[in-house]
Amino acid sequence: xxxxxxxxxGRSHVDSLKSKVDNVAQCHIQLAxxxxxxxxxxxxxxxxxKLQRKKTELVMDAVHKQKSLQFKKTMDxxxxxxxxxxxKDEAEQAVNRSxxxxxQKQQEKLFVKxxxxxxxxxxxxxxxxxxxxxxxxxxxEWQSEHIKACEVFEAQECERINFFRNALWLHxxxxxxxxxxxxxxxxxxxxxxxMCSIQKDxxxxxxxxxxxxxxxxxxxxxxxxxxxxxxxxxxxxTGPNLARRGPLPIxxxxxxxxDYALVNDYSLLYQ
Numbered sequence: 001x002x003x004x005x006x007x008x009x010g011r012s013h014v015d016s017l018k019s020k021v022d023n024v025a026q027c028h029i030q031l032a033x034x035x036x037x038x039x040x041x042x043x044x045x046x047x048x049x050k051l052q053r054k055k056t057e058l059v060m061d062a063v064h065k066q067k068s069l070q071f072k073k074t075m076d077x078x079x080x081x082x083x084x085x086x087x088k089d090e091a092e093q094a095v096n097r098s099x100x101x102x103x104q105k106q107q108e109k110l111f112v113k114x115x116x117x118x119x120x121x122x123x124x125x126x127x128x129x130x131x132x133x134x135x136x137x138x139x140x141e142w143q144s145e146h147i148k149a150c151e152v153f154e155a156q157e158c159e160r161i162n163f164f165r166n167a168l169w170l171h172x173x174x175x176x177x178x179x180x181x182x183x184x185x186x187x188x189x190x191x192x193x194x195m196c197s198i199q200k201d202x203x204x205x206x207x208x209x210x211x212x213x214x215x216x217x218x219x220x221x222x223x224x225x226x227x228x229x230x231x232x233x234x235x236x237x238t239g240p241n242l243a244r245r246g247p248l249p250i251x252x253x254x255x256x257x258x259d260y261a262l263v264n265d266y267s268l269l270y271q
Contacts, residue, residue: 016192020185027181031174038167045163049156056149067135067142074131081121081128088117 091114098110 017189020189024182024185027178031178034174035171038171042163042167045160049160052152053156056152059145060149063138063142063145067138070131070135070138074128074135077124077128077131081124084117084121084124088114088121091117 091110095107095110095114098107
């Protein structure tokens with residue numbers, strides 16, 4: 001039976017299966033190349049977003065440092081202003097306490113100190129107000145850059161999700177198409193196998209390879225001293241059931257019969 005299948009149907013179906021499996025393998029290779037290309041695009045997209053995010057972060061770091069520095073200057077100016085105010089208040093209290101003093105020179109020194117403290121308060125107040133105004137401008141700039149950064153990061157996140165979604169969608173479509181293509185190839189093999197008729201194939205093989213319908217004759221015992229043996233011509237057997245093989249019969253079915261999937265001039269039989 002193995003020789004029968006090999007001689008008639010086996011080779012054509014095996015070749016068909018081999019061809020379709022090769023096609024499926026090529027499809028898998030193309031799919032792998034497509035996936036590598038998609039991975040490369042995703043890597044480029046990630047690097048692009050990384051650079052864009054880095055630029056935004058650098059701007060944010062700069063304005064944040066500027067805001068922190070200006071806040072420190074403002075707090076220092078506030079402390080200096082408050083200290084000058086306390087000095088002025090102490091000078092005023094000293095003047096009020098020395099109102100009944102007879103020493104004119106001491107009173108003049110207290111009044112000079114009070115005037116100096118008032119001038120220092122005015123100067124520190126102006127410096128403090130200037131630092132507060134500068135801080136407010138820096139804060140507005142920081143807030144503006146912060147809003148821009150949030151908008152950039154939100155846009156990046158939307159772009160990233162959309163890109164990743166589309167990439168996965170394309171990926172699963174490619175995998176689905178690969179399954180469809182593979183099934184189409186296998187269906188062609190199944191259709192080829194449906195053409196196999198076991199009984200007709202066996203009959204065709206028997207008709208093509210048979211040597212006759214009569215089995216070989218029995219080998220009879222021959223007595224050396226038998227008169228018939230001595231009378232028979234040398235080299236020829238005797239007996240009533242003697243039979244010889246005749247010429248090979250011509251098959252009734254031709255190899256071109258569509259019921260048979262044959263490969264021309266091919267046979268695994270030893271001839």
